Amino acid sequence: MVMTKRKMLVHICCAPDALYVMNLLKQDYDVSGYFYNPNIHPEEEYVLRLEETRRVAEVSGFALIEAEYDKSNWLLLTQKFKEEPERGRRCNICYAIRLAKTARKASELGFDAFTTVMSLSPLKKANVLNKIGRMFARRYKIDFLEADFKKKDGFKKSVELSKQHGLYRQNYCGCVYSMRPMKN
DSSP states (O other): OOOOOEEEEEEESOHHHHHHHHHHHTTTEEEEEEEOOTTOOSHHHHHHHHHHHHHHHHHHTOEEEEOOOOHHHHHHHHGGGTTSOTTSHHHHHHHHHHHHHHHHHHHHTTOSEEEESGGGSTTSOHHHHHHHHHHHHHHHTOEEOOOOTTTTTHHHHHHHHHHHHTOOOOSSOSOHHHHHHHHO
16 A cells, blocks of 8 residues: 655745755655745845745755745834844744745645744744744644754755755845844
8 A cells, every 4th residue: 555645835935945854854745845935135035046946846856836925015014023133023923924824825725734944044943933833733724844954954954955056045034124234
């Protein structure tokens, strides 16, 4: 008897994180990627990250679903927290915006579960991502895979894979507010 793998929709924020995490998850799941990142600024950066993610999807052999670039709604929801430090409440709202959309899309399309590659980043709070993921899993009646992909040298492996594949690696999370420290 052949066991079929559970179908999982994986939120992808960037190609380097996707390359490592999607190949890891493919061992146990039938994965598809979901590129929804209204936080990325400027639009040229968004397009560059999307193009690199398309390249990773092709190389790694997974389907990629692309959502709209809805930056105005993201700005509206995060503007109140623009003075927050990196990893503050603004980031939690940003995680929630992206995970809510991923959970909804996974539920609509009949996936068994969803998760995100974001916990691979040393700058992202896996415990917060997992808490938000559980909340939307309950709301949309779908499973959420809790993870901290940076563990067991996940981030280091991601950097090495990115170099091997010549991927663009960004130096900020993507949002307009995280760019400010770079300008000083």
